[in-house]
Amino acid sequence: MTSQPVVSQPVHRSGALLDHLARRMRLRAESVLAPFRLRPRHLVALTVLRGRDGITQQALSITLEMDGTNIVGLLNELEAEDLIERRRSPEDRRRHLVALTEAGAKRLAEAECALAAVEKEVLGALDDSQREALHSLLLQAAMGSDVSCPLD
Amino acid sequence: MTSQPVVSQPVHRSGALLDHLARRMRLRAESVLAPFRLRPRHLVALTVLRGRDGITQQALSITLEMDGTNIVGLLNELEAEDLIERRRSPEDRRRHLVALTEAGAKRLAEAECALAAVEKEVLGALDDSQREALHSLLLQAAMGSDVSCPLD
DNA sequence: ATAGTTGGTTGGTGCTGCACAAATCATTAG
DNA sequence: CTAATGATTTGTGCAGCACCAACCAACTAT
Numbered sequence: 001m002t003s004q005p006v007v008s009q010p011v012h013r014s015g016a017l018l019d020h021l022a023r024r025m026r027l028r029a030e031s032v033l034a035p036f037r038l039r040p041r042h043l044v045a046l047t048v049l050r051g052r053d054g055i056t057q058q059a060l061s062i063t064l065e066m067d068g069t070n071i072v073g074l075l076n077e078l079e080a081e082d083l084i085e086r087r088r089s090p091e092d093r094r095r096h097l098v099a100l101t102e103a104g105a106k107r108l109a110e111a112e113c114a115l116a117a118v119e120k121e122v123l124g125a126l127d128d129s130q131r132e133a134l135h136s137l138l139l140q141a142a143m144g145s146d147v148s149c150p151l152d
Numbered sequence: 153m154t155s156q157p158v159v160s161q162p163v164h165r166s167g168a169l170l171d172h173l174a175r176r177m178r179l180r181a182e183s184v185l186a187p188f189r190l191r192p193r194h195l196v197a198l199t200v201l202r203g204r205d206g207i208t209q210q211a212l213s214i215t216l217e218m219d220g221t222n223i224v225g226l227l228n229e230l231e232a233e234d235l236i237e238r239r240r241s242p243e244d245r246r247r248h249l250v251a252l253t254e255a256g257a258k259r260l261a262e263a264e265c266a267l268a269a270v271e272k273e274v275l276g277a278l279d280d281s282q283r284e285a286l287h288s289l290l291l292q293a294a295m296g297s298d299v300s301c302p303l304d
Numbered sequence: 305a306t307a308g309t310t311g312g313t314t315g316g317t318g319c320t321g322c323a324c325a326a327a328t329c330a331t332t333a334g
Numbered sequence: 335c336t337a338a339t340g341a342t343t344t345g346t347g348c349a350g351c352a353c354c355a356a357c358c359a360a361c362t363a364t
Contacts, residue, residue: 012291013267013271014275014286016192019174022171026167044172048172056311066351066352067353068312069314069315094360134290137282137289138173139169144277218322219322221343222322244339309363311360312359313356318352319350322348324348326343330341331338332340
């Protein structure tokens with residue numbers, strides 16, 4: 001690899017587009033999510049938790065790239081709604097292993113279902129297969145670039 | 153395809169992933185952009201302007217889904233740096249037609265160039281062709297779902 | 305045992321992005 | 335002339351989030 005001295009095509013930047021679309025999505029998502037007593041960041045956290053059960057709070061803080069103290073608050077809110085559970089780690093009883101509860105998984109699924117319309121609107125220019133492709137690319141990017149995710 | 157009465161697979165939701173990745177990108181982008189005296193939202197605005205020269209401020213406000221009064225502030229900042237230009241519309245002299253200046257296009261290009269590393273990091277799990285695919289999907293979604301963009 | 309370190313928690317402070325409201329000016333339309 | 339419209343200015347308030355300091359419980363090392 002790295003053999004070709006190809007200087008580099010203009011290689012399009014996706015940052016601004018990502019920002020823009022995320023914003024549009026979030027604006028609509030907020031009102032849709034409100035009846036579920038969830039805000040966008042809750043959704044993000046729950047989504048992460050669905051993929052990595054029993055993650056430690058530190059790892060979560062790294063994954064979400066949020067300050068540890070704010071993670072606490074976020075989890076408090078979710079725990080108050082019984083959507084997540086904090087279990088003590090048997091190996092190191094200081095650690096909390098955070099996991100989605102059944103209610104949490106259910107709420108997440110319901111919320112996602114309710115977001116179908118939003119996504120349809122924001123990603124309206126994409127057909128189903130394109131949306132699926134987008135999802136898998138986003139997923140791969142999100143999982144792969146996760147510092148706290150050594151082995152998947 | 154589209155012939156099967158498949159009720160619907162779980163159809164993955166991309167909202168949270170979009171949110172998550174945009175955040176990761178934005179966090180890094182902020183520091184990279186600082187030397188250019190640009191913040192992420194400036195980048196978004198400039199990116200939009202590159203695609204639609206001579207757009208009216210109202211249209212911009214619709215596209216960015218930002219309040220009109222905040223658009224004014226944003227444009228003031230960009231105009232102070234001579235990155236955009238406000239021209240009076242000849243047809244309706246109340247309107248401002250906003251356009252990228254040469255300096256603006258240049259700054260935008262430079263900033264994007266500087267963001268290469270950031271994108272490489274955040275989208276590190278994707279290879280070049282995947283990144284390209286992602287970009288074109290995002291672009292299509294952004295252009296297509298734009299209410300103020302009747303004909304492109 | 306004792307000291308130092310680490311995971312988590314609490315409380316507080318402050319900045320930034322943004323929505324929203326109100327008042328103003330220039331221009332256009334009826 | 336009057337009303338409506340595009341843009342501007344100024345001011346208010348809230349939410350997200352980073353950061354700091356103090357603290358407890360539990361682990362580690364000596």
